[in-house]
Amino acid sequence: MGKQIKAAVIREKGKVGFETVTIAEPKANEVLVRLVASGICHTDIAVLEQFLPVQYPMVAGHEGVGVIESVGPGVTDLAAGDRVIMTFPSCGVCDSCKNSHPYACEENFRLFFGGDYADGTRRLTGADGVEIGIMFGQGSFATHAIANQRNTIKVDVDSDEALAKLCSIGCGIQTGAGAVLNRMDPRPGSTIAIFGVGAVGLAAVMAAKIAGCSTIIAVHGRRGRDLAVEFGATHTINGRDGDVSAKIKEITGGKGVQYALECAGSLDMVTTMLDSMAKEGTAILVSVTADAELPIRLEPQIMNPSLTLAGAVEGCSNPKVFIPELVKFYNEGKLPVDKLNKFYKFDEINEALQDCHEGKVVKPILVF
Numbered sequence: 001m002g003k004q005i006k007a008a009v010i011r012e013k014g015k016v017g018f019e020t021v022t023i024a025e026p027k028a029n030e031v032l033v034r035l036v037a038s039g040i041c042h043t044d045i046a047v048l049e050q051f052l053p054v055q056y057p058m059v060a061g062h063e064g065v066g067v068i069e070s071v072g073p074g075v076t077d078l079a080a081g082d083r084v085i086m087t088f089p090s091c092g093v094c095d096s097c098k099n100s101h102p103y104a105c106e107e108n109f110r111l112f113f114g115g116d117y118a119d120g121t122r123r124l125t126g127a128d129g130v131e132i133g134i135m136f137g138q139g140s141f142a143t144h145a146i147a148n149q150r151n152t153i154k155v156d157v158d159s160d161e162a163l164a165k166l167c168s169i170g171c172g173i174q175t176g177a178g179a180v181l182n183r184m185d186p187r188p189g190s191t192i193a194i195f196g197v198g199a200v201g202l203a204a205v206m207a208a209k210i211a212g213c214s215t216i217i218a219v220h221g222r223r224g225r226d227l228a229v230e231f232g233a234t235h236t237i238n239g240r241d242g243d244v245s246a247k248i249k250e251i252t253g254g255k256g257v258q259y260a261l262e263c264a265g266s267l268d269m270v271t272t273m274l275d276s277m278a279k280e281g282t283a284i285l286v287s288v289t290a291d292a293e294l295p296i297r298l299e300p301q302i303m304n305p306s307l308t309l310a311g312a313v314e315g316c317s318n319p320k321v322f323i324p325e326l327v328k329f330y331n332e333g334k335l336p337v338d339k340l341n342k343f344y345k346f347d348e349i350n351e352a353l354q355d356c357h358e359g360k361v362v363k364p365i366l367v368f
């Protein structure tokens with residue numbers, strides 16, 4: 001049974017090839033989504049280039065948006081014809097999930113990168129009869145995907161074109177905006193520094209403005225400075241240019257920032273971030289992955305300033321609540337995520353992945 005779809009399958013490191021594969025019917029609590037568009041995020045590059053230990057064959061892609069074609073048994077809040085954003089998966093039964101903290105799901109690493117759905121099975125089969133894994137409980141680099149209702153969020157938009165602009169809300173924007181609004185929850189008037197202004201960092205800048213931070217310092221690389229200013233950064237610092245933490249201290253009257261977010265994927269930046277904090281500051285990591293080790297001088301950097309250093313997966317978000325909030329901010333003009341987008345045809349996926357990898361485009365979007 002099932003239907004034939006077109007999918008971009010990874011069978012060896014660094015290579016994506018189009019294949020006709022079979023997708024099964026949705027099982028209990030699942031939906032079949034016809035993709036309208038999918039964002040590309042650096043985590044897709046990590047899967048493609050084996051920066052993370054994933055097994056192939058796999059269909060990557062985890063910022064899919066589309067229209068529900070059919071629903072499996074037990075689906076309650078979604079129906080055929082609904083326009084949806086797919087987001088990160090969670091098991092639904094562990095302590096974190098029961099406490100509405102699905103980002104901290106005990107199964108999250110397996111569900112993000114293991115290739116299977118939560119029940120340990122797969123829905124895609126290649127022409128050779130061998131099953132194909134999917135990333136993040138969706139695998140959005142395909143014309144169709146199956147997702148659980150837990151990671152499928154209905155959005156109120158009136159066209160596919162409008163929906164396609166919102167892809168990045170499913171991962172990158174949720175990660176950056178959530179780290180600020182959910183994890184930090186800064187009081188109005190707070191000071192914040194954001195290290196790295198790709199899609200995640202720019203979302204954090206927008207969120208810091210929404211939260212009413214009065215000093216928003218964007219530490220940028222070759223690109224991103226102008227967008228950071230457009231979205232609300234009050235100060236910018238070139239991260240490659242001199243003593244960044246000294247400049248942050250100077251901007252904040254010698255105190256350092258109360259909040260900081262590292263989303264540049266750079267260990268050096270983490271060290272700089274720790275040296276840039278005010279007393280009792282909160283420093284959040286969202287992008288440093290794999291087995292990176294960080295030298296920390298405990299007394300001066302953590303103990304004496306009573307600093308909090310923490311990680312935040314997917315913006316510490318409960319997506320059923322937070323994604324509709326982000327869409328509302330977008331509709332109000334406070335979260336202009338569409339300004340990050342560059343659209344590509346699905347057939348141009350290799351070019352889009354390359355542009356993402358090289359940082360030429362903040363948010364490449366594949367359109368189906």
Ligand SMILES: [Zn+2]
Nearest residue numbers: 091094097105
């Ligand atoms: Zn769970």
Ligand SMILES: [Zn+2]
Nearest residue numbers: 041043171172
């Ligand atoms: Zn992502």
